[in-house]
Amino acid sequence: AQSVTQLDSQVPVFEEAPVELRCNYSSSVSVYLFWYVQYPNQGLQLLLKYLSGSTLVKGINGFEAEFNKSQTSFHLRKPSVHISDTAEYFCAVSLTGAGSYQLTFGKGTKLSVIP
Amino acid sequence: GAVVSQHPSWVICKSGTSVKIECRSLDFQATTMFWYRQFPKQSLMLMATSNEGSKATYEQGVEKDKFLINHASLTLSTLTVTSAHPEDSSFYICSASVGGVGDQPQHFGDGTRLSIL
Numbered sequence: 315a316q317s318v319t320q321l322d323s324q325v326p327v328f329e330e331a332p333v334e335l336r337c338n339y340s341s342s343v344s345v346y347l348f349w350y351v352q353y354p355n356q357g358l359q360l361l362l363k364y365l366s367g368s369t370l371v372k373g374i375n376g377f378e379a380e381f382n383k384s385q386t387s388f389h390l391r392k393p394s395v396h397i398s399d400t401a402e403y404f405c406a407v408s409l410t411g412a413g414s415y416q417l418t419f420g421k422g423t424k425l426s427v428i429p
Numbered sequence: 430g431a432v433v434s435q436h437p438s439w440v441i442c443k444s445g446t447s448v449k450i451e452c453r454s455l456d457f458q459a460t461t462m463f464w465y466r467q468f469p470k471q472s473l474m475l476m477a478t479s480n481e482g483s484k485a486t487y488e489q490g491v492e493k494d495k496f497l498i499n500h501a502s503l504t505l506s507t508l509t510v511t512s513a514h515p516e517d518s519s520f521y522i523c524s525a526s527v528g529g530v531g532d533q534p535q536h537f538g539d540g541t542r543l544s545i546l
Binding site: 419421 | 433435438463470471472473475478520522523524534535536537538539540542
């Protein structure tokens with residue numbers, strides 16, 4: 315079974331500062347990796363995904379993440395945050411085999427951008 | 430693209446009432462739909478997975494007789510909370526996926542906040 319650990323439950327950061335949200339996963343087989351964002355009282359929106367190829371993945375809203383297989387990490391970064399980035403961020407994995415499409419989510423990291 | 434509409438967004442009802450939540454994929458055909466429950470300040474808990482035309486697969490600990498799932502077409506899945514009680518109050522979120530493999534991202538609805546009085 316796979317698991318996802320988001321090391322920080324809350325991350326406060328000043329506006330225009332850089333931010334990194336950490337995600338580590340555990341799996342005995344290959345996985346796909348995702349980051350989702352959830353705004354208050356809304357569903358989840360896909361930020362970016364890693365399936366294969368380049369380990370640096372660029373997503374929407376200026377976010378990017380880097381897949382590090384040796385460290386089993388998939389940290390999310392943004393060089394300069396905005397107030398509108400305040401939200402809950404979830405890291406998730408799914409298996410790569412056919413029919414293995416269920417997502418396993420981390421517990422989420424609440425990003426609070428301070429003006 | 431890949432829009433999922435969930436309705437209603439908020440419902441308040443009396444204990445004992447049954448509540449139906451709809452999840453529609455508006456611009457794609459969803460082979461698979463998922464239903465999640467999210468408690469305050471927690472992650473999403475997968476309740477069940479449904480494929481069009483077949484019975485839903487429920488996760489361990491989820492009462493299938495209480496949470497009825499129907500996936501009658503490639504664009505519509507419904508979750509009915511039968512005889513709802515206050516402990517069923519929660520945020521329910523559906524998602525839809527095009528294919529049956531992990532590289533197809535799930536597209537999420539905006540959720541339904543269910544409050545049982």
